[in-house]
Amino acid sequence: MTAGTYGGFFAVAGAVAWRQTYKYFRNPAFLAPALFPLFFFVAFAGGLTRVGSVPGFDYAAGYTAFQFVWALLQAVSMGGAFTGFSIAGDFENGFSRRLMLAASNRRGIVLGYVLASIARAVFTATLVTVLALVIGMRISGGYDLFGLIGLVLLANVAATLFGAGVAMLMRTQQAGPVIRTPIFLVLFLAPVFVPLSLLNGWLQTVASINPFTTMLDAARGFLAGQPENVLPAFGIGLALVVVFAGWALYALRRAEKAGS
Amino acid sequence: MGVFSTQVAALAARSVLKTARQPAVMVSALLFPMLFFAINANGLDAASRIPGFPTDSYLDFAFAFPLVQASLFGAITAGSDLARDIESGFFDRLSLTPMRPVALLLGMLFGVIALGLLQGVVFLIVGFLFGVDVKSGLAGMVVLVGLTILVALGFGAIGATLALRTGSVEAVESAFPLFFVAIFLSSINLPRDLIEADWFRFIATVNPISYLVEGIRSLVITGWDAQALALGFGCALGILTLALAAAGTSLRTRIAR
Numbered sequence: 065m066t067a068g069t070y071g072g073f074f075a076v077a078g079a080v081a082w083r084q085t086y087k088y089f090r091n092p093a094f095l096a097p098a099l100f101p102l103f104f105f106v107a108f109a110g111g112l113t114r115v116g117s118v119p120g121f122d123y124a125a126g127y128t129a130f131q132f133v134w135a136l137l138q139a140v141s142m143g144g145a146f147t148g149f150s151i152a153g154d155f156e157n158g159f160s161r162r163l164m165l166a167a168s169n170r171r172g173i174v175l176g177y178v179l180a181s182i183a184r185a186v187f188t189a190t191l192v193t194v195l196a197l198v199i200g201m202r203i204s205g206g207y208d209l210f211g212l213i214g215l216v217l218l219a220n221v222a223a224t225l226f227g228a229g230v231a232m233l234m235r236t237q238q239a240g241p242v243i244r245t246p247i248f249l250v251l252f253l254a255p256v257f258v259p260l261s262l263l264n265g266w267l268q269t270v271a272s273i274n275p276f277t278t279m280l281d282a283a284r285g286f287l288a289g290q291p292e293n294v295l296p297a298f299g300i301g302l303a304l305v306v307v308f309a310g311w312a313l314y315a316l317r318r319a320e321k322a323g324s
Numbered sequence: 325m326g327v328f329s330t331q332v333a334a335l336a337a338r339s340v341l342k343t344a345r346q347p348a349v350m351v352s353a354l355l356f357p358m359l360f361f362a363i364n365a366n367g368l369d370a371a372s373r374i375p376g377f378p379t380d381s382y383l384d385f386a387f388a389f390p391l392v393q394a395s396l397f398g399a400i401t402a403g404s405d406l407a408r409d410i411e412s413g414f415f416d417r418l419s420l421t422p423m424r425p426v427a428l429l430l431g432m433l434f435g436v437i438a439l440g441l442l443q444g445v446v447f448l449i450v451g452f453l454f455g456v457d458v459k460s461g462l463a464g465m466v467v468l469v470g471l472t473i474l475v476a477l478g479f480g481a482i483g484a485t486l487a488l489r490t491g492s493v494e495a496v497e498s499a500f501p502l503f504f505v506a507i508f509l510s511s512i513n514l515p516r517d518l519i520e521a522d523w524f525r526f527i528a529t530v531n532p533i534s535y536l537v538e539g540i541r542s543l544v545i546t547g548w549d550a551q552a553l554a555l556g557f558g559c560a561l562g563i564l565t566l567a568l569a570a571a572g573t574s575l576r577t578r579i580a581r
Contacts, residue, residue: 099501107508110524114514118370252360257367267366 072168073175080163080176084150085183098188101139102195105131109199112257120262125204125288132196133212133284137276138251139192140185140220147181148227148243155235155319164320174228174312181224182217189216205289212286215279218301223247225308232315235322250276275300331423335431340438342405353397353439354446357390361447362454364389364513371514378515379545387447387456388540389512391468392533394443395476396503402436403483403496410491410578425579429488429571433480440476444469459547467553468543474560475536479503481567488574510534535559 109131116127123130154160164170205212227243234242253270254277255263263271271277282297344350365383372382379385409415409428419425448458448465458464486496510533511519519525528534539556542549 103501103505103508107505107513110521111508111513111519111528112368112371113520114374114518115368115371118373120370252363255367256363258370262370264366264369267363 073172076167076169076172077175077179080173081179081183084147084177084180087150088180088184089187098139098143098191100142101135101188101192104138105135105192105195106199108135108257109196109201115257118258118262121258123259123284123288124290125202125284128196128199128201129203129287130284132192132201133287134251134254134256134280135196136189136192136212136216137219137280137283139188140216141223141247141251142244143185143188144181144220144223144225145227145243145247147177147184147224148231149237149240151177151228151231152234152237152239152243155231156237160235160319161323170316170320171313174225174309174316177228178221178224181220185216185220203287205286205291208286208289208291211291211294212283215283215286215297215301218298218305219279222301222304222308225305225312229308229311229315232312232319235319250274254280275304328424328427331427332430332434335423335427336434336438337431339402339405339432339435343401343435343439353394353401353443357393357397357443358447358450360393361386361390361451365454368513374514374518376515376518381455381457381545383454384456384545385541386513387451387544388537390447390451391444391472391540392475392507392512392537394447395440395472395479396500396507398436398439398443398476399479399483399503400497400500401439401483402432402480403487403499404493405435406432406484406487407491407493407496410487411493415578419579425575426572429484429575432484433477436476436480437473440473441469443476444472456544458544460543464543464548468540471536471540471543471553471556471560474557474564475540478560478563478567481564481571485567485570485574488571488578491578506531506533510537512537532559532563536563 109128112131113127115121116123116130121127151160154163163173167173203209226247230243231239233239253267253274255271260268260271260277260281278293278300279297282291282293285292285294365386368386369382371377372380372385377385406415406428409418415425415428418428448469451458458468460467483496483499486499490496509524509527510531511528512533516525516528516534519528535552535555536559538552539560542552542556546552
């Protein structure tokens with residue numbers, strides 16, 4: 065890429081990111097997707113606290129913190145999925161067609177959606193964190209929290225790129241379940257309520273091979289100030305981002321060829 | 325058969341067929357509750373080791389979850405269908421015919437009963453295959469399906485009220501999270517006496533869904549518990565009565581427009 069195309073790439077990304085972020089915060093309905101993780105967090109952390117006293121439950125920061133990390137990763141991942149829905153909507157209402165005609169570098173469109181999704185994730189993550197602190201979550205990790213933030217960002221970007229890819233391939237809002245269901249399954253087929261060692265039956269087998277489990281365990285370790293599996297977790301996160309970036313760019317080319 | 329019952333029967337058949345012809349709805353109504361059940365039962369199995377937990381099998385304890393959740397899906401489906409009939413003008417055309425609009429409401433509720441019956445039977449079969457042990461036996465299973473249908477009817481009538489008030493599919497579907505929240509803020513995951521957080525225990529105690537859940541659950545883990553069943557059926561009938569009254573009022577208001 066020349067300097068000019070670099071300029072076009074970032075200009076397009078900036079414009080798309082600004083529009084998406086503006087659209088998100090201007091519409092009161094944006095709060096709805098943010099409410100789901102809040103509600104799951106309240107329901108699980110509030111209703112299941114006693115589960116933290118089960119023999120073998122050894123998470124140092126307590127049950128609320130244990131649930132917080134999952135709720136946080138769920139919030140940002142589903143935020144990525146919702147960005148995918150938004151992209152599908154843009155294709156359906158014809159905005160994307162005009163955007164692709166106007167953009168000097170169309171790959172910037174993908175980056176723009178990712179940046180907007182990060183802005184959205186920051187907002188949702190802040191809501192979940194404030195709520196967790198209000199209901200008494202203890203934070204044991206100091207600088208380790210930057211590790212948690214890093215993993216949260218990777219989860220958000222990976223989910224956004226996955227959702228963007230599906231949305232640009234299908235180019236209809238009917239892509240919703242195709243985006244949402246796999247993300248939902250990956251999130252729930254993990255140690256949501258108790259550590260991996262306390263899971264039972266087929267769920268333990270599935271959770272142990274689910275790459276999200278490694279990210280979740282590492283994120284929980286960061287919050288408790290006892291980092292574990294840091295390299296594998298970041299490795300998985302980065303690999304997901306790279307794979308789904310390729311997926312999103314492939315879908316973008318397919319959308320270009322389809323003329324939409 | 326009287327004219328009114330013929331009208332109800334025709335609209336009930338339409339309602340059932342409409343649902344049966346939407347594979348996505350059937351899959352959501354049957355698959356998602358079972359999926360959540362499977363995940364919850366295995367994910368929270370360790371909870372059965374908490375001192376005072378009423379059974380040694382979390383699988384049995386969690387069996388009320390898919391039944392109540394399925395009722396919720398049924399309510400949203402029924403409400404959305406009615407809202408779609410309003411959006412598409414079917415409801416208006418119907419009100420120009422001699423057919424009584426209340427027949428549409430009752431027909432829709434028969435659709436809810438059919439879906440609730442299907443869900444109850446399918447979940448019992450799948451639960452049996454998973455290893456759920458219904459302590460109240462065969463008669464208990466019949467009562468369990470009956471209570472599930474009553475719960476589904478209550479939720480269905482709430483869905484109908486929303487549809488009649490708003491006339492919008494989107495509005496009915498956006499109520500889904502509220503129903504979902506109400507289910508989770510109950511004793512669905514742990515018995516109320518084992519909920520540690522006072523505020524959560526309070527919400528679960530005043531939430532009628534806790535009593536629906538506990539009524540269904542008692543048939544599975546205890547056998548015949550008169551108090552739990554009385555509370556379960558009482559709450560289900562109470563919700564149904566209030567929701568039907570609200571739906572009737574909304575129906576009259578919509579016709580008057």
